[in-house]
Amino acid sequence: MPADRPGPDVSRPLRIAINGYGRIGRCVLRALMESPHRRSLDVVAINEPADLDSMAYLTRFDSTHGIFPGEVGVLEGGLEIAGRAIPVFHARDPADGPWSRLDFDLLLECSGAFATRERLQAFLEAGCPRVLVSHPGRSAADVDCTIVHGINDGDLRPDQRIVSAASCTTNAAVPILDLLERHLGVDGAFLTTLHSVMNDQPMIDGYHHTDLRRTRSAMQSIVPVATGLAQGIERMLPGLAGRIQAKAVRVPILNVSAIDLAVNLRRNTSPDALNALFAAAALARPDLIACTDQPHASVDFNHDPHSAVVDLGQTRVNQGRFANLLIWFDNEWGFANRMLDVARVWAGLFQDSAAPAHATFSSSPGV
Structure with a gap:
């Protein structure tokens, strides 16, 4: 796996705004709070249609990740989070946002509602300097590049304007497949994602989606x-x-997902040899990959920041070259951390040494 670039060494933090303060938007802000790189990123604005009281409540109390590790309150026109004032806007359309009036470096688009270049371009036209998207583009042409941190960070360039941080499942699967391809060769692979419920599913049967399966009760x-x-x-x-095929099923749990990976390898191996390969990768890239030999269940990986956790006790090999693996990942928390990683690496390319300047709201900086 390619070595990660170092983070930016700059005299001021990267000024970021968050568009969409749902599951990923809130996790991104909270992950920043818990990150060792907290001082290198600064949230200067949030855009979210919901009202401030609801935003503050769901920031403070989270059914999946627990109580926020800091004070959260409402101020006129924004939120106060861990003693920091962050202005909040409520625009539903990019053209109605305050982007041209803000002094910031990067928008983190976390709403999930903008998947085409035409729709993402609207943020640039409204005054956003760059956009990092929390999901893949509908096609490769919809973004300037798609980044899986630790794999292709070298594709980032300072002149790019719209970049995708891929998806939680892609971030979990790609580092493992890349490792297998480089060391053993991959003739073919089939991945089955066992994914926790998402908000495009109803709690009870209802007319929620054109995919009739998604009209059925998620729980x-x-x-x-x-x-x-x-x-x-x-x-x-x-x-x-x-050489890749995949399918997915949603399972009735709130968080944490798994990938059941079946792979035909080009060279013979064994469960012990595979597990040694994964253990070495975890030592080389402890920020991305982890291994466990404990008899864990999915709940044990809640709030785990890794892209992928290989369950060593589930590694199987049939006839030397047909392997089956189980890969756990927190589809919210792991991805939120990777999105911040991509932002940090990209910032190392485009950020200049200008003095910090924040949105006109408070003398206190953002988170």
Whole structure:
């Protein structure tokens, strides 16, 4: 796995704004609070249609990640989080946002509502200098590049304006497949994602989606859904094009997902040899990959920041070259941390040494 670039060594923090303060937007802010790189990033604005009281409440109390580790309050026109004032706006359309009036470096688009270049371009036209998207573009052409941190950070350039941080499943699968391809060769792979419920599913049966399976109660059934994971992997690892298939099912838990990976390898191996390979990768990239030999269940990986955690006790090999792996990942927390990593690496390319300047709201800086 390619070595990560060092983070930016600059005299001021990267000024970021968050568009969409739902599951990923709140996790991004909270992950920043808990990050050792906290001082290198500064949240100067949030755009979210919800009212301030609801935003403050859901920041403070989270059913999945627990109580926020700091004070949260409401100020006129914004939130106070851990003693920092952050202005909040409520625009539903990029053109109605305050972007041209803000002095910031990067917008983190976390709403999930903008997947095409035309729609993302609207943020640039409204005054955003750059946009980092919390999901893949609908096609490769919809973004300037898609980044899986630790794999293709070298594709980032300072002149790019719209970049995707891929998806939680792509960030979990690609580092493992890249490792297998480089050390053993991959003839073909089939991935089944067991994903926790998402907010495009109803709690009880209802007319919530054109995919009829997604009209069924999220908490009563295992629900097969469509996935673009195979295409996402091939964008990152083009050498595997035509050799990847994937499917996904939603399972009735709030958080943490898993990938059941079946892979045909080009060279013989064994469970012990595979596990040694994963253990070495975890030592080399402890920020991305972890291993466990404990008899864990999914809940044990809640709030785990890694892209992928290989369950060593579930490694199987049949006839030397057909391997089956189980990879755990916190689909919220792990991805939020990777999005911040991509922002930090990108900042190292475009950020100048100008003095910090924040939105006109308070003398206190953002988080």
